[in-house]
Amino acid sequence: MMLLIGFGQSAVAQTSLMGLKLSPSSQVSLITYGPGNDDISSSFGHTEIRIVDPTLGLDRDYSYGGFDYRADYFIIKFLRGTLPYYLSVHNLYQVMWYYQQNNRSIREQLLNLSLTQRQELFMALEKNSLPENREYRYKFYYDNCATRPRDMIVQACGDSLTIPTRNVKTGKSYRNLMNDYLGEQPWYQLGMNLAIGKAADEQTDGWLAMYLPNEVHDQFAKSTLRQANGQVLPLVRSEQTLFAGQKGFRKQVPFLLDPDVVFTILGVVIAVFTIRRYMVAGKVDRWLDLVLFGVAGLWGWLGFVMWLIRDDGVTAWNPTLLYLLPFHLPLIFWATRASATARRRTTYFSVVSILILLGIFLSRIPGGFDVIFPLTLLIRCIVNIQMVRRGYHTPAKLA
Numbered sequence: 261m262m263l264l265i266g267f268g269q270s271a272v273a274q275t276s277l278m279g280l281k282l283s284p285s286s287q288v289s290l291i292t293y294g295p296g297n298d299d300i301s302s303s304f305g306h307t308e309i310r311i312v313d314p315t316l317g318l319d320r321d322y323s324y325g326g327f328d329y330r331a332d333y334f335i336i337k338f339l340r341g342t343l344p345y346y347l348s349v350h351n352l353y354q355v356m357w358y359y360q361q362n363n364r365s366i367r368e369q370l371l372n373l374s375l376t377q378r379q380e381l382f383m384a385l386e387k388n389s390l391p392e393n394r395e396y397r398y399k400f401y402y403d404n405c406a407t408r409p410r411d412m413i414v415q416a417c418g419d420s421l422t423i424p425t426r427n428v429k430t431g432k433s434y435r436n437l438m439n440d441y442l443g444e445q446p447w448y449q450l451g452m453n454l455a456i457g458k459a460a461d462e463q464t465d466g467w468l469a470m471y472l473p474n475e476v477h478d479q480f481a482k483s484t485l486r487q488a489n490g491q492v493l494p495l496v497r498s499e500q501t502l503f504a505g506q507k508g509f510r511k512q513v514p515f516l517l518d519p520d521v522v523f524t525i526l527g528v529v530i531a532v533f534t535i536r537r538y539m540v541a542g543k544v545d546r547w548l549d550l551v552l553f554g555v556a557g558l559w560g561w562l563g564f565v566m567w568l569i570r571d572d573g574v575t576a577w578n579p580t581l582l583y584l585l586p587f588h589l590p591l592i593f594w595a596t597r598a599s600a601t602a603r604r605r606t607t608y609f610s611v612v613s614i615l616i617l618l619g620i621f622l623s624r625i626p627g628g629f630d631v632i633f634p635l636t637l638l639i640r641c642i643v644n645i646q647m648v649r650r651g652y653h654t655p656a657k658l659a
Contacts, residue, residue, distance in 0.1 A: 278386040281379065283315035288373050288381060290409065290496075291321060291352065292477040294365035294505055295441055300448050302364070303441050305473035307406040309413065310352060310368065311382055321352045322385045322412075324396070325405035341570045345398040345405070347389050352502075359503065366502040367477065372485050372493045373417065381416035388412075399572040401434050401460070406473045413480075420486040421495065425466035425479050435460040437469060439626050444512065446627070450519045453625040454559070455566055457578035461624050520628045527636040538643045543659040546596045549640055553612075556637060557588030582619030583634040585612065595644075602646040609641040616641065 289310045296302035309322045326348035328334075337343040359366055373381065387393060398404055414421060430437070435456065442449035462468075469475045483495040515521060530548070537543050564586045566575040594600070595608035616634045623630035 277318075277320075278383055280316065280318075280382075280386075282311075282313050282318075282375065282382055284375055285315050286311065286313035286318075286375070286378050286382075288371045288378050288413075290369045290371060290413070290477065290480060292367045292369070292473050293359055294367075295474075296359075296362045296364040297444060298362045300445070302362070303445065303448070304438075305364075305406075305441075307409045307473040307476055308352075309381070309385065309409045311378070311385070319351055321350050321355075322389065322409070323348050323350070323405065324408040327398075341397070341399065341572050341574075343398065344395040346394040346396070347385075347408075348394075349389050356503065363505045364503075365505040368500050368502055369477065369480060369496045370498045370500075371413070371480075372495055372497045373413075374488065377416045377420075381412060384412060384416065400574055401468075401471050402572065404471055406476050407471055410470050410476050410480075417485060417495075421483060422486070423466065423479055423483045425482055428466050430464050430466065430469050432469070433461045433463055433624075434468070434471070435624060437464065437472060437475075441472075446513060446519050449626065450629055454580055454584075455563060455578075456574050457567065457576045459573045459576060520632070523629055523632045523636075527632050530636050531639050534639055534643055537659070541659075544643050545659045546598070547659075549596050549644065550592060552637060552640060553588040553592040556584045557586055557592065560584035560586035561589065579619055579622035580625065580630065582622065583616040583630075583637060584619075585615060588612075606645050609644040613638055613641040613645070 289312070291308040291310050293306040293308075295305045306323070306325055308325075310320070311322070312319045324345065324347050326346045327343055331337060331343065334343065356366065396403065396408070414423075432440075435453065438452070438460070439449060442452065466475075466479055470479060481496050481499070484492050485495045486492050512518075516525075530552070534545075534548070537545060560581050563575070563578050563581050563584060567578060567581075570576075591608065595605055616638050620631055620634045623634075
């Protein structure tokens with residue numbers, strides 16, 4: 261997908277072919293590129309529409325995956341979800357070598373569209389590729405480089421197209437489907453799951469699942485198209501594999517660098533240290549609370565800001581913010597300062613404990629992070645909670 265940026269830039273200067281009439285020998289096909297691990301944007305694959313007309317010497321691929329990494333305030337726009345994506349036009353063989361080099365499969369499904377439908381699709385794509393029309397607001401689950409080609413084909417076919425799995429529940433949420441592609445990239449998986457909110461847990465049907473290129477491919481393969489004479493044909497006339505990626509050994513991060521292992525070791529070390537210091541020396545280490553809850557608060561503020569600045573709803577109502585509470589910064593300093601009373605500490609850490617337990621119950625992050633890390637915080641909460649009737653000094657000493 262990153263390669264398409266360069267070709268997308270050159271596509272702007274191309275002349276629109278909207279007035280061109282396709283010949284009866286023209287063909288429309290769906291190109292599906294397999295997932296890759298060259299960067300996070302390639303993890304889910306890619307979809308393009310190819311229109312070939314040998315009579316006219318035409319061979320054009322339409323891709324909705326272009327963006328300009330040189331755009332002003334690129335990082336800010338990317339995080340806010342306001343980075344413009346655009347439709348770029350190129351020849352398939354201009355980019356095939358890139359996918360071959362990165363061992364990503366290329367499959368082509370030839371579609372049974374009538375000449376009228378092919379012409380309508382061609383004109384719509386050409387119109388969409390004009391500089392004034394080509395940009396769109398990319399939305400990860402709802403409007404992306406897989407849903408746009410799907411929508412263009414569905415629009416051209418009209419009610420003659422039947423997708424039998426369209427309203428059938430998949431049994432998976434947006435998050436579940438996403439995580440199916442991130443197993444070999446556990447740190448990316450953790451980061452993305454921490455960033456997305458409740459909207460990601462919506463159960464998908466066949467239509468919603470087609471935010472993923474492989475889902476578009478598979479569901480089109482099951483679809484049918486009614487011809488003008490009433491005959492019902494498969495939407496996909498034939499399929500060929502232009503390049504088959506070689507299956508290798510599954511790439512895995514080293515065992516000790518897996519997120520679950522890292523946070524488990526961290527949790528055990530902190531738990532042992534906390535219990536020994538509390539039971540043997542009768543001390544609660546203020547510096548450790550400042551570090552742990554300060555990091556959780558910083559993480560929480562990042563998640564909260566993502567919630568506020570994005571308008572696609574994907575990062576809203578994030579239950580991880582119940583244990584990655586933004587207001588730990590600065591409240592942890594208020595709750596653990598040397599002059600803090602037992603009542604203050606008990607109140608603060610009791611409320612935090614309840615929120616942590618709610619966060620564990622509501623969170624849907626795969627693996628063990630959303631249990632291990634919150635439990636680590638919970639242990640620190642417990643040693644800070646003192647049964648207080650009155651007085652202004654804590655039974656345990658702050659170290």
